[in-house]
Each structure stands twice: as structure tokens, then as C-alpha cells.
Amino acid sequence: MNWPFPPDETPDHVVEHETATWGPLAEAARELVDLCVMSDVDPEEVAAATADVEAAVARLRKVRRTQTLGQEHLPAGRRRPWGNPVIGLRNPIAPPLQVHSVPEGRSESDFHCGPAYEGPPGLVHGGVVALILDQVLGHAVGAKGRPGMTGTLTIVYRQGTPLGDLRVEAWVEREDGIKTWAKAQVIGPDGVTAEAEGVFILPRAIREQLA
Numbered sequence: 001m002n003w004p005f006p007p008d009e010t011p012d013h014v015v016e017h018e019t020a021t022w023g024p025l026a027e028a029a030r031e032l033v034d035l036c037v038m039s040d041v042d043p044e045e046v047a048a049a050t051a052d053v054e055a056a057v058a059r060l061r062k063v064r065r066t067q068t069l070g071q072e073h074l075p076a077g078r079r080r081p082w083g084n085p086v087i088g089l090r091n092p093i094a095p096p097l098q099v100h101s102v103p104e105g106r107s108e109s110d111f112h113c114g115p116a117y118e119g120p121p122g123l124v125h126g127g128v129v130a131l132i133l134d135q136v137l138g139h140a141v142g143a144k145g146r147p148g149m150t151g152t153l154t155i156v157y158r159q160g161t162p163l164g165d166l167r168v169e170a171w172v173e174r175e176d177g178i179k180t181w182a183k184a185q186v187i188g189p190d191g192v193t194a195e196a197e198g199v200f201i202l203p204r205a206i207r208e209q210l211a
């Protein structure tokens with residue numbers, strides 16, 4: 001079962017070139033985000049940095065895309081979700097996670113959540129934990145060839161998730177027609193911090209297109 005993604009004939013060498021072009025910008029922006037919350041330079045330095053950032057924004061604003069990045073896809077089912085807030089190459093909000101999946105319906109990622117993701121002091125914001133769990137659950141069901149929209153996502157927060165190096169694992173539990181149930185967990189240095197169960201549903205509109 002495949003999503004009816006629109007065709008995108010972008011050749012590999014163009015994708016590689018775009019990766020080399022935009023990846024470093026997002027990496028620099030991620031460091032900028034980190035320093036927006038962690039830098040402790042004096043006000044004159046902040047004012048100078050603000051002017052520098054405003055100049056960069058003015059450059060990038062000259063040409064704006066008409067289509068979001070998530071709507072671009074490569075042939076053979078390969079996707080280019082560069083704007084995704086969890087894995088997006090071009091999205092500085094994304095940590096980003098490198099997710100490894102296998103067709104049996106399992107996905108995993110070792111990742112880092114820095115101070116920009118803080119909720120309770122020293123801990124990852126619960127909404128960010130949910131965001132990551134939802135994404136990696138989506139990879140597990142997608143890898144099993146059962147993509148869908150998250151219908152219901154249930155999360156149990158077992159303990160605070162400390163900022164720093166973390167791991168997330170997801171796996172498909174059960175399938176029934178258009179529905180797929182999957183589970184996931186975030187693991188910190190002291191064990192599991194949060195567990196999730198998601199029900200993923202192939203939406204009616206897609207079902208009708210595939211029928």
C-alpha cells in the first residue's frame with residue numbers, strides 16, 4: 001500500500017547539490033537557535049548579531065517557494081521531507097533525527113535534544129517528546145507499508161526526559177484493515193522516560209483514490 005504521492009523527477013545529483021547547499025544553512029541556524037537561549041555575550045554583541053541575522057533574513061527573503069517542502073517527492077517512493085520539524089534537513093527546529101527503519105515495522109533513532117527543547121528545568125518539553133514519538137511511530141508504520149495519519153496518540157510520561165543524548169524506538173504491534181497500531185518509547189540515561197501508542201489510519205480520501 002503506497003501513498004499516491006505526486007511524481008517528482010528531480011535527479012539524484014540535484015538532490016545531492018541541494019543537500020550540500022541548504023544543509024549547512026539549517027545547521028548554522030540550529031546553532032543560532034541554541035545560542036539564542038544559551039549565549040551570554042554583552043548587549044552590544046547581541047545588537048551586532050541581531051543586525052547580522054536581519055541581513056541574512058533579507059537575503060533569503062528575496063525568493064520564497066510557492067510549495068512546501070513536504071509536498072516534494074522523488075520517484076520510487078523516496079521522500080524529501082526537508083521541512084519536517086523532527087527530521088527535516090532544512091528545518092532548524094528539527095534536532096534533526098536520523099531515523100533507521102526496517103520493513104518489519106521497526107524504527108529507531110539516537111538523537112540529541114539541546115536547551116532549545118527545554119520544558120521543565122533541565123528536561124525536554126512534553127510536547128517535544130510527543131512530537132518525536134509521533135514521528136518515529138509514523139516511520140515504523142510507513143516502513144511496514146502501512147502509512148496513515150495519526151488518529152489517536154496516547155502518551156504515558158514515566159519520568160522526566162533529560163536534555164541531552166536520547167534514544168527512541170517504535171514498532172508495529174497490530175494491523176487491521178485500514179488501521180495500524182504501533183508503540184514507541186523514549187529512553188534516557190536512566191531508562192524509559194515516555195511510552196506511546198498510536199493508531200494510524202489510512203484516510204478516507206486516500207482510500208477512495210486507491211479503490
Ligand SMILES: CCCCCCCCCCCCCC(=O)SCCNC(=O)CCNC(=O)[C@H](O)C(C)(C)COP(=O)(O)OP(=O)(O)OC[C@H]1O[C@@H](n2cnc3c(N)ncnc32)[C@H](O)[C@@H]1OP(=O)(O)O
Pocket residue numbers: 101134135136138139142143148149150151152179199201202203204205
Ligand atoms: C520508510 C517509510 C518512511 C515513512 C515516513 C513517514 C514519516 C511520516 C511521519 C509523520 C508522522 C506524523 C504524523 C502526523 O503528524 S499526522 C497529523 C496528525 N493527525 C491528523 O491530523 C489526523 C486528522 N484526522 C483525520 O485526518 C481523520 O479523522 C482520520 C484520517 C484519522 C480518520 O478519518 P477517516 O475519514 O479516514 O475515518 P472514518 O470515519 O472513515 O473511520 C475509519 C475508521 O477509523 C476509526 N477512526 C476514525 N478516526 C479515528 C481516530 N481519530 N482515532 C482512532 N480511530 C479512528 C473509525 O472508528 C473507523 O473505524 P471502524 O469503525 O471502521 O472500525
